[in-house]
Amino acid sequence: FCMCPGGYVVNASSEHGETCVNGMSYSGRDGENSNSAIVVNVTPEDYGSDHPLAGMKFQRRWEKAAYEAGQGAVPVQLFGDYRRDIPTEKLGGVKPQIKGKYRLTSLKCCLPEYIKDAIIEGVVSFDKRMPGYSSDDAVLSGIEARTSSPVRMIRGDELRCEGTCIYPCGEGAGYAGGITSSAVDGMKVAEAIASRFSNEAITDGTQENING
Incomplete structure (x- = not known):
């Protein structure tokens, strides 16, 4: 490591x-x-x-x-x-x-x-x-006691804290243990955010503005 x-x-x-x-x-x-x-x-x-x-x-x-x-x-x-x-x-x-x-x-x-x-x-x-x-x-x-966070911010299925627009991700939030795993988790959260706003745009009838 x-x-x-x-x-x-x-x-x-x-x-x-x-x-x-x-x-x-x-x-x-x-x-x-x-x-x-x-x-x-x-x-x-x-x-x-x-x-x-x-x-x-x-x-x-x-x-x-x-x-x-x-x-x-x-x-x-x-x-x-x-x-x-x-x-x-x-x-x-x-x-x-x-x-x-x-x-x-x-x-x-x-x-x-x-x-x-x-x-x-x-x-x-x-x-x-x-x-x-x-x-x-x-x-x-020694010692290096901070390879990953000792505290995890709880997030739901949509990768955000329930009832908020906060998306905990990466090492500091307790979802990774290194540079590569942090990057992967960040990509997962970015996709979740993009998917959420894309779905909201479709619901609001504003998909044309996003695509345009």
């Missing part, structure tokens, strides 16, 4: 006392290393509450933990140390490319145990296609 060739990890935190990272590449994509996010599925059952904003509380809990682990900087750990569950004290053969300060530490406290295990499984699996991906010296930095 979110592969950034020749890219950088950036501190994208937006709230005091919380750390959230993201990835980016300059147009030349000529940085020393590449980075990519590893995404683990999180469901409402993991939030521990049925409150409408439970997802946001879950997100904030772990971003606060990441802030504490890095003492305000981006927490960094080598993959080999992550697997062995020991804090990283020195870097190996990979130089971190991070915009902003970073701190060598342990990421264990920044994620639930099941997510930690799933990340290890995913990285090892990727290594079968891209040898070296699961190198002990690979650098992990």
Whole structure:
């Protein structure tokens, strides 16, 4: 997910006392290393509450933990140390490319145990296609807890909020989890809007004006 060739990890935190990272590449994509996010599925059952904003509380809990682990900087750990569950004290053969300060530490406290295990499984699996991906010296930095919205705006069969002209769509509204899926959802909503006004025009007898 979110592969950034020749890219950088950036501190994208937006709230005091919380750390959230993201990835980016300059147009030349000529940085020393590449980075990519590893995404683990999180469901409402993991939030521990049925409150409408439970997802946001879950997100904030772990971003606060990441802030504490890095003492305000981006927490960094080598993959080999992550697997062995020991804090990283020195870097190996990979130089971190991070915009902003970073701190060598342990990421264990920044994620639930099941997510930690799933990340290890995913990285090892990727290594079968891209040898070296699961190198002990690979650098992990965290956390990116905003790959998709933790809140979903409810919409009906016509893809709009009931009784309104509001059409929630894309990542922020909780209907996508990336650039491509957001674009597809946006197209679906655009078609729904066009269909609605086309049908209303036919009902009002103004189809000729639209076509003309």
